[in-house]
Amino acid sequence: MKQFIHLVKEEFRRIFSNDVVMAIFFGAPILYGLMFGFVYQQAKVLDxxxxxxxxxxxxxxxxxxxxxxxxxxxxxxxxxxxxxxxxxxxxxxxxxxxxxxxxxxxxxxxxxxxxxxxxxxxxxxxxxxxxxxxxxxxxxxxxxxxxxxxxxxxxxxxxxxxxxxxEPFKINFNKLYNSTGNYVSFMLPGLLGGIMQQVIFLAMALVFARDFEDGYFSKLIDVNRWSIYHVAVKSTPFLLFIPVMWLIVSRFIPFFNIDADIYNPAMFILVALLSIASMMIGMLFSVMIPNQLKATELLMVISTPAFVLSGFTWPTMAMPDAIAHIAQYIPLTQFLSGFRKVAVYGGGIDAIMPEIKWLFMIALVCFIAILIALQIKIKLKLKKQA
Incomplete structure (x- = not known):
């Protein structure tokens, strides 16, 4: 345990010494959240x-x-x-x-x-x-x-x-859920979810790739030769950082007067599973691609179209079946589907069980793939050293 704590402290040091990670992980959600919020602050188009x-x-x-x-x-x-x-x-x-x-x-x-x-x-x-x-x-x-x-x-x-x-008969329109057509209420929550997924992707893409590049990976496997141990070491700092960032980002909802119920158990589960699934995908790319630049570039291929493919603005039922099927494997798609059910429609945990199952499956499959791929790399590295 002492060795584990020592490695976690070293991981914190390496994270804080990486200006790219610091800028992406801590700066991007706050900067983009404020920027997008003020862009849509007028709430509807006038003049x-x-x-x-x-x-x-x-x-x-x-x-x-x-x-x-x-x-x-x-x-x-x-x-x-x-x-x-x-x-x-x-x-x-x-x-x-x-x-x-x-x-x-x-x-x-x-x-x-x-x-x-x-x-x-x-x-x-x-x-x-x-x-x-x-x-x-x-x-x-x-x-x-x-x-x-x-x-x-x-x-x-x-x-x-x-x-x-x-007028032989009257027509009465009753608008439900965002009845004023407030555009910031419609767009900002979805954009915040997309920002957080992308930030987690990019931050996790660097955790192992950097170790492979600067030789720190050899020191790690001298301490412990099991992949699950190193996954735990790499995940611990982010499991502490990510809830703090979600708390900061969530304050944009009341700040911009968005009427959405986000502080409840169902939303907590959604946020936790989105974070874990995004961490696992980012870490998998970091293990599979031992180059920081290539890992982040390939993850951008996933994260860039994620918001469009999520069905948040353009319904997935109107997309070609192949594209709609691929979109289901992006964590943001499941998160935004569940977010609307909980924050807009007032649903509970039962309403988002399909999304919970999808996010859990994505996280589990990626976690198993990380353990297998990392264990193979550890064995190959040890064999090379021998």
Whole structure:
């Protein structure tokens, strides 16, 4: 035990002497967490610039323009009588949409000729386009209903009867789970999980690879020749560091006013299993690839697309089956699936049993592979020394 404690202390010293590990493990989660949190702090897109081509210049077209001015999401950047070179301007000026009110718009309304308002959406940014589309439709449908009801009233119908004649039934939307559409509540928890997985990957990728490069591995096997002993020595510092980093990262949730229940037993299990599974994958790469640079580069191949493949933003059911199947073996996929069940939907341990089983299986398989691969390296090293 004294020898084990001595090696653990030496491991702490080697970790703190490695500037790369220190920067990645302690700096990245805090820096990226704050940066991403402030990026999405506004919570939803506001003031999307639009251009209105008013070819009618009538009280009716003015009413349409006023309605768009009253919408908080849309910003009327310009009103002009002719389109001109608007198609060339749109990508450079960043207009989300161009709305064209045709000539004789008011006259056609009065004569029931159903004039058409044209909306050209800039689909270069899907999020902006979808947000603009929803709000433009909301404004135009509200105007459409108001004009129709006013017409029925002019025909002599009472306001209540006119409203019912236009709207034979009512629609009531009840938004559940992030009802305000807060984007920071949607994105930040997933990004934090991705950051922590990547940080653990990269930190663990260096633990054995560095020993192979600088010859420290020979000293280790002189102390003990069993792979499980050395895995325990290498894991101990990180088993102490990682909970501290999770605690720091978790404080970003209340800091950015995200409504998510994260301090409960189910979340503790998810976080622990994600950490262990990520440690085992990182350590396996470190054992199999005795080069720090190559080990980290190959782990980046896994961690870089992990967030996209996780199904957190784009559903796995919409992915090709082969890709969706591969994504199941990335710890982040299981963690984010369980996170949503617990933090957003209020589920407990029973709700995340599939994710628990997957994470446990990933960690166990990688752990066994580490023991076998490391034991082979120890035997080969001893044979070479002999």
């Amino acid at each position: 999307l610039p639009i251009v209105i081509i008013d070819q009618d210049n009538s009280p009716a077209s003015d009413m349409v323009i006023d309605a768009f001015n009253d919408n908080e999401v849309l910003l009327v950047s310009d009103i002009r009588p002719l389109a001109g070179n608007i198609a060339q301007e749109m990508p450079y000026m960043g207009y989300a949409a161009v709305i064209t009110i045709p000539s004789n718009f008011e006259a056609d309304l009065l004569q029931k000729r159903y004039p058409e308002i044209r909306v050209d959406l800039n689909m270069g940014n899907i999020l902006n386009a979808n947000t603009a589309s929803v709000n433009i439709q909301s404004v135009l449908l509200t105007l459409n209903a108001g004009i129709e009801i006013s017409g029925l009233q002019r025909q002599g119908l009472a306001p209540e009867v006119a409203a019912k004649s236009y």
